[in-house]
Amino acid sequence: SGCNSESRGALVVLEGLDRSGKTSQSSRLLTYLEGLGHSVELWRFPDRSTNVGQMISSYLSNKSQLDDHTIHLLFSANRWEKRSLMETKLKTGTTLIVDRYSYSGVAFSSAKGLGDEWCKAPEIGLLAPDLVLYLDIQPEKAAERGGYGDEKYEQLEFQRKVAQCYQVLHDASWKIVDACQPIEDIEKQLQELVLECVMACQKGKPLANLWS
Numbered sequence: 001s002g003c004n005s006e007s008r009g010a011l012v013v014l015e016g017l018d019r020s021g022k023t024s025q026s027s028r029l030l031t032y033l034e035g036l037g038h039s040v041e042l043w044r045f046p047d048r049s050t051n052v053g054q055m056i057s058s059y060l061s062n063k064s065q066l067d068d069h070t071i072h073l074l075f076s077a078n079r080w081e082k083r084s085l086m087e088t089k090l091k092t093g094t095t096l097i098v099d100r101y102s103y104s105g106v107a108f109s110s111a112k113g114l115g116d117e118w119c120k121a122p123e124i125g126l127l128a129p130d131l132v133l134y135l136d137i138q139p140e141k142a143a144e145r146g147g148y149g150d151e152k153y154e155q156l157e158f159q160r161k162v163a164q165c166y167q168v169l170h171d172a173s174w175k176i177v178d179a180c181q182p183i184e185d186i187e188k189q190l191q192e193l194v195l196e197c198v199m200a201c202q203k204g205k206p207l208a209n210l211w212s
Protein backbone atom coordinates (compact mmCIF):
# COMPACT_ATOMS: atom_id res chain seq x y z
CA SER A 1 0.00 0.00 0.00
CA GLY A 2 1.07 3.57 -0.55
CA CYS A 3 0.16 4.68 2.96
CA ASN A 4 3.52 4.07 4.58
CA SER A 5 5.59 6.62 6.48
CA GLU A 6 7.78 7.24 3.44
CA SER A 7 5.01 8.33 1.12
CA ARG A 8 5.21 11.97 0.20
CA GLY A 9 2.57 14.62 -0.24
CA ALA A 10 1.59 16.12 -3.59
CA LEU A 11 2.32 19.63 -4.80
CA VAL A 12 -0.88 20.82 -6.42
CA VAL A 13 -1.06 24.31 -7.91
CA LEU A 14 -4.12 26.27 -9.00
CA GLU A 15 -3.61 28.86 -11.70
CA GLY A 16 -5.81 31.16 -13.72
CA LEU A 17 -6.79 34.76 -14.31
CA ASP A 18 -7.98 36.98 -11.50
CA ARG A 19 -11.61 36.01 -10.65
CA SER A 20 -11.31 32.55 -12.19
CA GLY A 21 -12.35 30.89 -8.92
CA LYS A 22 -8.95 29.62 -7.72
CA THR A 23 -9.34 30.71 -4.15
CA SER A 24 -12.75 29.17 -3.49
CA GLN A 25 -11.82 25.95 -5.30
CA SER A 26 -8.57 25.75 -3.30
CA SER A 27 -10.43 25.83 -0.01
CA ARG A 28 -12.96 23.28 -1.26
CA LEU A 29 -10.06 20.97 -2.15
CA LEU A 30 -8.60 21.44 1.30
CA THR A 31 -11.89 20.46 2.95
CA TYR A 32 -12.22 17.49 0.61
CA LEU A 33 -8.77 16.05 1.28
CA GLU A 34 -9.03 16.69 5.02
CA GLY A 35 -12.32 14.80 4.95
CA LEU A 36 -10.54 11.81 3.43
CA GLY A 37 -8.05 11.91 6.29
CA HIS A 38 -5.10 13.30 4.31
CA SER A 39 -2.51 15.61 5.79
CA VAL A 40 -2.97 18.76 3.70
CA GLU A 41 -2.31 22.51 3.84
CA LEU A 42 -3.51 25.45 1.77
CA TRP A 43 -0.78 27.87 0.67
CA ARG A 44 -0.90 30.90 -1.56
CA PHE A 45 1.52 33.13 -3.45
CA PRO A 46 2.23 35.90 -2.96
CA ASP A 47 2.60 34.96 0.71
CA ARG A 48 2.01 38.43 2.13
CA SER A 49 3.05 37.45 5.67
CA THR A 50 6.81 37.74 5.09
CA ASN A 51 8.91 40.91 4.70
CA VAL A 52 9.21 40.30 0.98
CA GLY A 53 5.48 39.60 0.87
CA GLN A 54 4.76 42.95 2.48
CA MET A 55 6.76 44.74 -0.20
CA ILE A 56 4.74 42.87 -2.83
CA SER A 57 1.48 43.69 -1.11
CA SER A 58 2.36 47.36 -0.95
CA TYR A 59 3.21 47.31 -4.66
CA LEU A 60 -0.04 45.57 -5.59
CA SER A 61 -2.10 48.09 -3.67
CA ASN A 62 -0.28 50.98 -5.38
CA LYS A 63 1.33 52.16 -2.14
CA SER A 64 4.77 51.79 -3.67
CA GLN A 65 6.22 51.81 -7.18
CA LEU A 66 8.79 49.29 -8.35
CA ASP A 67 10.52 48.61 -11.62
CA ASP A 68 8.97 45.61 -13.48
CA HIS A 69 12.12 43.50 -13.12
CA THR A 70 12.40 44.29 -9.43
CA ILE A 71 8.85 43.22 -8.58
CA HIS A 72 9.30 40.08 -10.68
CA LEU A 73 12.33 39.09 -8.62
CA LEU A 74 10.47 39.83 -5.38
CA PHE A 75 7.65 37.48 -6.38
CA SER A 76 10.28 34.87 -7.14
CA ALA A 77 12.14 35.53 -3.86
CA ASN A 78 8.82 35.09 -2.07
CA ARG A 79 8.65 31.53 -3.46
CA TRP A 80 12.32 30.84 -2.73
CA GLU A 81 11.93 31.82 0.91
CA LYS A 82 9.28 29.09 1.24
CA ARG A 83 11.06 26.42 -0.79
CA SER A 84 12.75 24.48 2.00
CA LEU A 85 9.62 24.41 4.15
CA MET A 86 7.69 23.29 1.10
CA GLU A 87 10.11 20.42 0.53
CA THR A 88 9.99 19.37 4.17
CA LYS A 89 6.20 19.34 4.20
CA LEU A 90 6.00 17.28 1.01
CA LYS A 91 8.64 14.80 2.14
CA THR A 92 6.92 14.28 5.47
CA GLY A 93 3.67 13.41 3.75
CA THR A 94 1.74 16.67 3.65
CA THR A 95 -0.03 17.58 0.43
CA LEU A 96 0.07 21.28 -0.46
CA ILE A 97 -2.71 23.01 -2.36
CA VAL A 98 -1.12 26.19 -3.67
CA ASP A 99 -3.14 29.13 -4.93
CA ARG A 100 -0.81 30.61 -7.65
CA TYR A 101 2.85 29.77 -8.23
CA SER A 102 5.65 30.32 -10.76
CA TYR A 103 3.27 30.33 -13.72
CA SER A 104 1.58 33.45 -12.34
CA GLY A 105 5.05 34.89 -11.94
CA VAL A 106 5.95 34.32 -15.58
CA ALA A 107 2.51 35.07 -17.07
CA PHE A 108 1.99 38.40 -15.28
CA SER A 109 5.51 39.68 -15.90
CA SER A 110 5.72 38.59 -19.52
CA ALA A 111 2.31 40.25 -20.07
CA LYS A 112 4.13 43.48 -19.21
CA GLY A 113 6.67 42.77 -21.93
CA LEU A 114 9.51 41.09 -20.05
CA GLY A 115 11.03 38.15 -21.96
CA ASP A 116 9.76 34.64 -21.16
CA GLU A 117 13.20 33.19 -20.61
CA TRP A 118 14.24 36.06 -18.39
CA CYS A 119 11.08 35.57 -16.34
CA LYS A 120 11.62 31.84 -15.97
CA ALA A 121 15.29 32.03 -14.96
CA PRO A 122 14.83 32.90 -11.25
CA GLU A 123 12.20 30.14 -10.97
CA ILE A 124 14.67 27.41 -11.99
CA GLY A 125 15.24 25.07 -9.07
CA LEU A 126 11.98 25.73 -7.27
CA LEU A 127 9.92 22.57 -6.74
CA ALA A 128 7.93 21.52 -9.78
CA PRO A 129 4.22 20.98 -9.16
CA ASP A 130 2.90 17.44 -9.54
CA LEU A 131 -0.29 18.89 -10.95
CA VAL A 132 -1.31 22.30 -12.23
CA LEU A 133 -5.04 22.95 -12.36
CA TYR A 134 -5.69 25.79 -14.76
CA LEU A 135 -9.11 27.35 -14.26
CA ASP A 136 -9.87 28.46 -17.77
CA ILE A 137 -12.06 31.52 -18.23
CA GLN A 138 -12.32 34.18 -20.89
CA PRO A 139 -11.06 37.52 -19.60
CA GLU A 140 -14.42 39.14 -20.47
CA LYS A 141 -16.30 36.54 -18.42
CA ALA A 142 -13.96 36.96 -15.47
CA ALA A 143 -14.45 40.71 -15.60
CA GLU A 144 -18.23 40.22 -15.33
CA ARG A 145 -17.83 38.34 -12.05
CA GLY A 146 -18.47 40.98 -9.45
CA GLY A 147 -15.87 43.23 -11.01
CA TYR A 148 -12.22 43.55 -10.13
CA GLY A 149 -10.74 45.14 -7.04
CA ASP A 150 -8.37 48.06 -6.95
CA GLU A 151 -5.12 46.12 -7.11
CA LYS A 152 -2.61 46.37 -9.91
CA TYR A 153 -3.26 44.06 -12.89
CA GLU A 154 -7.02 43.86 -12.26
CA GLN A 155 -8.03 45.33 -15.60
CA LEU A 156 -9.58 43.61 -18.59
CA GLU A 157 -7.01 44.75 -21.12
CA PHE A 158 -4.13 43.47 -19.02
CA GLN A 159 -5.90 40.21 -18.16
CA ARG A 160 -6.26 39.54 -21.91
CA LYS A 161 -2.48 39.68 -22.21
CA VAL A 162 -2.01 37.48 -19.15
CA ALA A 163 -4.36 34.87 -20.68
CA GLN A 164 -2.19 34.77 -23.80
CA CYS A 165 0.95 34.40 -21.73
CA TYR A 166 -0.51 31.52 -19.71
CA GLN A 167 -1.26 29.75 -23.00
CA VAL A 168 2.36 29.32 -23.95
CA LEU A 169 3.35 28.03 -20.51
CA HIS A 170 1.45 24.79 -20.15
CA ASP A 171 3.08 21.38 -20.16
CA ALA A 172 2.22 17.79 -19.23
CA SER A 173 1.55 18.63 -15.57
CA TRP A 174 -1.37 20.92 -16.54
CA LYS A 175 -5.04 20.05 -16.54
CA ILE A 176 -7.26 22.68 -18.06
CA VAL A 177 -10.67 22.93 -16.46
CA ASP A 178 -13.53 25.04 -17.79
CA ALA A 179 -14.08 27.63 -15.07
CA CYS A 180 -17.49 28.66 -16.42
CA GLN A 181 -19.21 25.45 -15.34
CA PRO A 182 -21.32 25.34 -12.17
CA ILE A 183 -19.10 25.52 -9.08
CA GLU A 184 -19.98 21.98 -7.94
CA ASP A 185 -19.10 20.50 -11.35
CA ILE A 186 -15.70 22.15 -11.27
CA GLU A 187 -15.25 20.97 -7.70
CA LYS A 188 -15.96 17.33 -8.69
CA GLN A 189 -13.51 17.44 -11.59
CA LEU A 190 -10.78 18.93 -9.44
CA GLN A 191 -11.36 16.34 -6.73
CA GLU A 192 -10.83 13.49 -9.17
CA LEU A 193 -7.69 15.00 -10.66
CA VAL A 194 -6.19 15.78 -7.26
CA LEU A 195 -6.96 12.37 -5.78
CA GLU A 196 -5.28 10.65 -8.71
CA CYS A 197 -2.24 12.88 -8.24
CA VAL A 198 -2.07 12.31 -4.47
CA MET A 199 -2.14 8.54 -5.08
CA ALA A 200 0.66 8.74 -7.65
CA CYS A 201 2.82 10.69 -5.19
CA GLN A 202 2.11 8.19 -2.41
CA LYS A 203 3.26 5.45 -4.75
CA GLY A 204 6.62 7.13 -5.19
CA LYS A 205 6.40 9.59 -8.07
CA PRO A 206 9.65 11.55 -7.60
CA LEU A 207 9.77 15.24 -6.73
CA ALA A 208 11.25 17.38 -9.49
CA ASN A 209 12.47 20.93 -9.98
CA LEU A 210 11.29 23.65 -12.35
CA TRP A 211 11.47 23.77 -15.28
CA SER A 212 11.57 20.14 -16.33
Ligand code: NYM
Pocket residue numbers: 018045046060075076100101102104105106108109152153154
Ligand atom coordinates in the same frame (compact mmCIF):
# COMPACT_ATOMS: atom_id res chain seq x y z
N1 NYM B 1 1.08 37.79 -9.24
C1 NYM B 1 1.10 36.71 -8.41
C2 NYM B 1 2.21 38.11 -10.00
O1 NYM B 1 2.21 39.08 -10.73
N2 NYM B 1 3.32 37.32 -9.89
C3 NYM B 1 3.37 36.23 -9.08
O2 NYM B 1 4.41 35.54 -9.03
C4 NYM B 1 2.21 35.90 -8.31
C5 NYM B 1 2.24 34.72 -7.39
O3 NYM B 1 -0.32 39.12 -7.95
N3 NYM B 1 -3.08 39.75 -9.74
C6 NYM B 1 -0.09 38.66 -9.26
C7 NYM B 1 -1.36 38.01 -9.68
C8 NYM B 1 -2.44 38.74 -8.89
C9 NYM B 1 -1.69 39.41 -7.77
O4 NYM B 1 -2.49 37.68 -6.34
C10 NYM B 1 -2.10 38.99 -6.39
P1 NYM B 1 -3.80 37.26 -5.49
O5 NYM B 1 -4.01 35.83 -5.86
O6 NYM B 1 -4.90 38.18 -5.96
O7 NYM B 1 -3.42 37.47 -4.04
